[in-house]
Amino acid sequence: xxxNKVVKTWGLSLTMVLxxxxxxxxxxSSDNTSGTSSPSAGSGSSSSSSPATPAGxxxxxxxxxxxxxxxxxxDGPVVKETERIANAKLxxxxxxxxxxxxxxxxxxxxxxxxxxxMVENPFITSVLNGIRSGMFWDLTPYLNEFPNLKKxxxxxxxxxxxxxxxxxxxxxxxxxxxxxxxxxxxxxxxxLTEPKTMDEFYNMLKAFKExxxxxxxxxxxYGLMLYExxxxxxxxxxxxxxxxxxxxxxGNFTKDIETKEYREALxxxxxLYNEDLINKNFAIxxxxxxxxxxxxxxxxxxIESIDAVVxxxxxxxxxxxxxxxxxxxxxxxxxxYATAGHFGGALIPKTSVKTEKELREVLRYFNTxxxxxxxxxxxxxxxxxxxxxAAEQFNAxxxxxxxxxxxxVYPTGTSDTDVMIKKGMIELAGASVQDPSMGLIxxxxxxxxxxxxxxxxxARTQYIMGxxxxxxxxxxxxxxxxxxxxxVAKELSELYKKK
Numbered sequence: 001x002x003x004n005k006v007v008k009t010w011g012l013s014l015t016m017v018l019x020x021x022x023x024x025x026x027x028x029s030s031d032n033t034s035g036t037s038s039p040s041a042g043s044g045s046s047s048s049s050s051p052a053t054p055a056g057x058x059x060x061x062x063x064x065x066x067x068x069x070x071x072x073x074x075d076g077p078v079v080k081e082t083e084r085i086a087n088a089k090l091x092x093x094x095x096x097x098x099x100x101x102x103x104x105x106x107x108x109x110x111x112x113x114x115x116x117x118m119v120e121n122p123f124i125t126s127v128l129n130g131i132r133s134g135m136f137w138d139l140t141p142y143l144n145e146f147p148n149l150k151k152x153x154x155x156x157x158x159x160x161x162x163x164x165x166x167x168x169x170x171x172x173x174x175x176x177x178x179x180x181x182x183x184x185x186x187x188x189x190x191x192l193t194e195p196k197t198m199d200e201f202y203n204m205l206k207a208f209k210e211x212x213x214x215x216x217x218x219x220x221x222y223g224l225m226l227y228e229x230x231x232x233x234x235x236x237x238x239x240x241x242x243x244x245x246x247x248x249x250x251g252n253f254t255k256d257i258e259t260k261e262y263r264e265a266l267x268x269x270x271x272l273y274n275e276d277l278i279n280k281n282f283a284i285x286x287x288x289x290x291x292x293x294x295x296x297x298x299x300x301x302x303i304e305s306i307d308a309v310v311x312x313x314x315x316x317x318x319x320x321x322x323x324x325x326x327x328x329x330x331x332x333x334x335x336x337y338a339t340a341g342h343f344g345g346a347l348i349p350k351t352s353v354k355t356e357k358e359l360r361e362v363l364r365y366f367n368t369x370x371x372x373x374x375x376x377x378x379x380x381x382x383x384x385x386x387x388x389x390a391a392e393q394f395n396a397x398x399x400x401x402x403x404x405x406x407x408x409v410y411p412t413g414t415s416d417t418d419v420m421i422k423k424g425m426i427e428l429a430g431a432s433v434q435d436p437s438m439g440l441i442x443x444x445x446x447x448x449x450x451x452x453x454x455x456x457x458x459a460r461t462q463y464i465m466g467x468x469x470x471x472x473x474x475x476x477x478x479x480x481x482x483x484x485x486x487x488v489a490k491e492l493s494e495l496y497k498k499k
Contacts, residue, residue, distance in 0.1 A: 057083070058365035061091040061114035061352070063107060064402060065100045068395045072402070077381070077394045082402055085377045086369040092402075108135070113349040115362050118401070120344040122160065122168050123441055127347070131167050137348045137359055140165045145360075146367035152406065156341040159438045164499055169346040169366050172406040175338045176428035177305040178234055180329035181313075186213035186300040187327070194329040198238055198268070201332055205277040208300040216297075224272065225299040226282035227290030229461055231269055232303035237335040239265040243435040245489075251497045253437065253489040257456060257477050263470070270464045283461050295320050307411065307421050314417070328424035331431035338432035346404055366404055375407035382412045440499075442491040448484040455480050 071094035072078040083090055093114060095103045105126050107113055119127055130136060143150050143166065150157075152170050160168045180195075182204070187193060190207040192200075205223025207213065213221055226232075237243070241261040245253050256262050272278045279285065279293065291309075293299040295316040302309065306328050317323060346366065353359050368374055378399070385393050400408050410425055411418035445452070459476030462468045468476075477485075 058088045062116040064118045078398045088365045116346045148367045148370040159340045171343045171345040175341040179306040183300045184325040184327040223277040224301045229283040236265040238333040243337045243433045245437045247436040253492045336428045336432045370405045378407040440495040442488045444487045
């Protein structure tokens with residue numbers, strides 16, 4: 001029988017390593033009211049001046065990424081359920097994530113593009129140049145006609161705006177994923193609860209080193225696990241450091257490293273290092289090696305993406321035979337950092353969608369997909385999927401990467417772990433501080449990003465290890481300003497004032 005649904009693949013299948021990477025990079029889903037019926041084609045579109053909505057499925061071709069070993073099949077649940085829920089017929093060219101940018105660039109250069117292109121980051125040079133050259137539709141004039149496309153979190157829409165206009169239909173993700181994940185049994189063993197202040201956080205790390213939290217009678221534990229020379233941004237947030245940049249009433253930008261709060265946070269991390277409350281090899285140990293300390297009873301705290309690492313550590317425990325529960329601390333000092341809140345989204349090329357009539361057909365699909373009825377259905381099928389045997393489940397990340405809705409941003413399950421993760425992420429989002437430079441493209445930052453970042457990262461590590469003092473760090477900041485930092489701040493200020 002002829003199959004009207006087409007899903008193409010491009011490139012080789014991914015290895016198991018990439019599959020694990022997908023687990024750790026994936027975001028969890030949301031909790032909406034369940035429903036059982038498909039939304040109508042024009043669901044949520046209430047503009048009386050809109051053209052009549054066609055009754056049949058919207059036909060949309062698409063370029064999209066996949067993280068699994070193989071691409072979702074045209075007759076598989078990811079594609080079929082999305083078509084049913086969004087009233088569509090999809091023709092998807094799937095590309096593995098490790099070669100997606102290459103395929104994206106080739107496709108854009110050729111001019112032979114599908115009707116929707118999913119991009120991870122619309123601010124990379126090739127995509128941004130395409131947008132500014134008129135390659136893609138400006139969707140701003142059509143938002144009133146398709147009101148579900150205005151329902152996204154305003155912060156996400158703002159973070160995706162380019163030159164004050166909306167070209168990208170968001171693929172939402174949590175505003176905050178990173179949180180303080182703690183071994184609950186260790187907390188109980190040392191008589192503490194989840195920390196809410198810096199003093200409580202420090203005292204917890206101290207107890208995890210000195211009070212034998214694993215009750216083995218040996219002094220072989222420490223507080224906080226770090227890896228790959230990364231210092232969790234949350235620690236800086238707790239001290240009131242701005243999220244990357246701060247901007248004053250006149251629109252002038254100041255980098256976080258130039259604030260006293262940043263230095264206070266850096267001094268605190270150096271204290272943790274000197275007192276052996278973090279691992280001494282944090283600057284060189286690779287991620288998966290460093291993580292072994294948590295599921296092998298060496299450390300009690302990690303600051304990572306809670307929706308990814310909590311399930312990951314539970315999975316590792318199945319192999320190590322260790323059994324313990326984990327908990328998530330509320331925002332310490334009531335602060336966290338917001339991220340962009342999206343995994344890019346959909347762009348609509350003018351080469352393949354030539355008329356407003358064709359554009360409305362594509363927008364009809366995306367509008368229906370973000371209706372309340374559709375979101376309830378996505379939640380329902382996600383919950384049903386979780387109840388199936390593992391061998392029969394579809395990869396939830398494949399569904400999240402296909403749909404442009406926030407239905408699956410938080411976990412949809414009802415287990416204690418899902419409830420804890422969802423509660424933690426919502427609390428963190430409510431306490432989050434935005435990065436005012438989000439969506440602003442500084443040419444100097446783009447050109448010198450690696451050089452500027454390396455200079456500051458090296459200085460930070462040397463300060464924590466005691467290889468340079470305050471004067472040495474001040475000198476590094478001045479060097480950063482001289483080789484491009486001041487120019488980046490100036491460019492960001494000019495762009496901000498034009499928003």
